[in-house]
Amino acid sequence: xVQLVQSGAEVKKPGSSMKVSCKTSGGSFSRYxxxxxxxxxxxxxxxxxxxxPILGRANYAQRFQGRVTITAxxxxxxxxxxxxxxxxxxxxxxxxxxxxxxxTTSPFDYWxxxxxxxxxx
Amino acid sequence: EIVMTQSPGTLxxxxxxxxxxxxxxxxxxxxxxxxxQQKPGQAPRLLIYGASTRATGIPARFSGSGSATEFTLTISxxxxxxxALYYCQQYHDWRTFGQGTKVEI
Numbered sequence: 001x002v003q004l005v006q007s008g009a010e011v012k013k014p015g016s017s018m019k020v021s022c023k024t025s026g027g028s029f030s031r032y033x034x035x036x037x038x039x040x041x042x043x044x045x046x047x048x049x050x051x052x053p054i055l056g057r058a059n060y061a062q063r064f065q066g067r068v069t070i071t072a073x074x075x076x077x078x079x080x081x082x083x084x085x086x087x088x089x090x091x092x093x094x095x096x097x098x099x100x101x102x103x104t105t106s107p108f109d110y111w112x113x114x115x116x117x118x119x120x121x
Numbered sequence: 122e123i124v125m126t127q128s129p130g131t132l133x134x135x136x137x138x139x140x141x142x143x144x145x146x147x148x149x150x151x152x153x154x155x156x157x158q159q160k161p162g163q164a165p166r167l168l169i170y171g172a173s174t175r176a177t178g179i180p181a182r183f184s185g186s187g188s189a190t191e192f193t194l195t196i197s198x199x200x201x202x203x204x205a206l207y208y209c210q211q212y213h214d215w216r217t218f219g220q221g222t223k224v225e226i
Contacts, residue, residue: 050215
């Protein structure tokens with residue numbers, strides 16, 4: 001079955017960058033959309049952006065434009081999300097999630113386990 | 122950006138009762154609307170997509186309805202495992218989530 005396994009928890013300093021990985025197994029990788037969603041402590045879900053690995057180009061939520069970079073490595077079936085200029089407000093659990101369908105807009109049926117990133121001086 | 126607004130923020134119900142959750146979009150999202158369930162310490166789980174189609178393995182007591190800007194998630198005969206947070210998500214124009222509804226005893 002499909003599994004998305006994310007990298008481990010991190011503690012970062014304000015102003016630094018973070019990079020979280022999401023390795024996929026058990027299914028096709030390159031043609032599905034992979035999304036990144038974050039959840040601050042006690043808060044709701046916030047969509048950050050998305051990539052279809054075979055196309056290579058990512059799309060980002062407006063509020064993260066210029067600060068987030070989503071990439072994918074087809075050889076290892078791994079998606080990455082890098083966020084720069086970290087602030088304390090970026091403390092959150094970051095999830096990767098795969099879309100239900102190929103080639104059409106669709107919601108997310110497979111999720112990673114989440115990666116807690118804490119931004120603190 | 123399409124804004125999704127869920128109501129109520131918290132819904133208090135008893136086991137066996139029916140819970141009705143609402144989600145409103147700031148502009149039409151057609152039927153490109155999904156519902157997720159999230160329990161503490163877990164990733165969200167897809168319940169409903171296409172406004173009314175149950176995802177694989179989701180019990181029939183979960184049903185979705187609506188189109189355009191008004192959507193409803195109905196949970197019939199609430200079971201103990203249904204007490205959780207519920208989010209709606211539009212995927213018509215990129216992706217946005219509602220702020221969530223907590224279903225509690």
